[in-house]
Amino acid sequence: MAHIDDENQEDKPLDPVMEGVRRKMVKLQLISGGIMAVLFLAVLVSIFYKLTRDEGGAEPVAATTSSSFAVPSDQPLSLTANLPTGFRVLQTSLSGSQMLIYGETAAGERKALVFDLALGRIIADVTLAGN
Numbered sequence: 001m002a003h004i005d006d007e008n009q010e011d012k013p014l015d016p017v018m019e020g021v022r023r024k025m026v027k028l029q030l031i032s033g034g035i036m037a038v039l040f041l042a043v044l045v046s047i048f049y050k051l052t053r054d055e056g057g058a059e060p061v062a063a064t065t066s067s068s069f070a071v072p073s074d075q076p077l078s079l080t081a082n083l084p085t086g087f088r089v090l091q092t093s094l095s096g097s098q099m100l101i102y103g104e105t106a107a108g109e110r111k112a113l114v115f116d117l118a119l120g121r122i123i124a125d126v127t128l129a130g131n
Helices: 016-052
Strands: 088-095 098-104 110-116 121-128
Touching: none
Parallel strands: none
Antiparallel strands: 088 098, 098 110, 110 121
């Protein structure tokens, strides 16, 4: 192995042309680093936006919300649900402005009907099959 002198290890001043190239490279490196930092922050902001925004997709045709449903204070709400002929009600349940009516038809078929109080009509007719 060859022995390297300490004198050869010392930094010697660069000639003016190489010093100009070094300065341009440092400036280019700083500009590139700044652009990358700005783009990284843009990606983080877009991820944060996607995570926190409200999913306001298309509204259903018969949109019913509990805030649009109001009952007059001076009188009760009076509605009529037109059930199939011979329908026997077994159970009911209320959620917001929708009422689930579970029962059997005259033919013994089990059905679940969803009656919307705000619309005043049946919005779903589900036939239950199986056990």
